[in-house]
Ligand code: TMP
């Protein structure tokens with residue numbers, strides 16, 4: 351049986367990831383592709399609840415500690431993600447380890463640079479495709495609901511966007527696509543479908559899921 355694919359959405363807060371994730375999930379299920387939708391942080395687990403409290407300003411965490419909690423929140427889902435992929439289900443995830451690296455590194459804590467941030471992520475399943483929805487911090491801030499959570503501040507989001515660009519430049523590039531999220535919802539959706547179809551058709555079903563190295 352063909353294995354499922356691992357497809358990840360990334361971008362700044364309010365870049366439209368959640369909407370587009372849902373649209374892609376219903377598009378693929380409409381085509382008969384078994385698909386599962388996840389998001390990180392997964393706020394439903396005990397670790398996810400600690401993260402949620404921190405993001406909503408109800409608790410404080412030392413920078414390294416919250417970083418490791420975000421990472422642990424991915425590791426606790428690995429067995430389930432791997433089981434789905436093996437069973438032929440495509441897993442679509444709203445945020446993954448790229449967010450894990452760049453949001454922590456954007457804090458400018460001298461002992462929390464991008465390399466340090468990436469280490470706990472090594473060994474996680476590597477996405478077959480990362481769809482990066484690119485938007486400026488200014489445009490994101492003008493969208494509804496912005497500013498409610500801890501990281502929704504313009505200076506931090508500007509650094510996050512720069513760090514996403516740094517990661518894209520150092521990644522081997524093969525599985526990372528950038529989509530202009532300032533376009534209409536439909537144009538963004540169309541671009542996402544196009545890249546997803548290309549990814550699905552080019553992956554050899556016998557090729558195992560890779561790991562982040
Ligand atoms: P959300 O807006 O997608 O629910 O994500 C909540 C915030 O958490 C968002 O500002 C990005 C941030 N974040 C991290 O700092 N590290 C992570 O590993 C993840 C997944 C998200």
Ligand code: MG
Nearest residue numbers: 363364499502
């Ligand atoms: Mg958010």
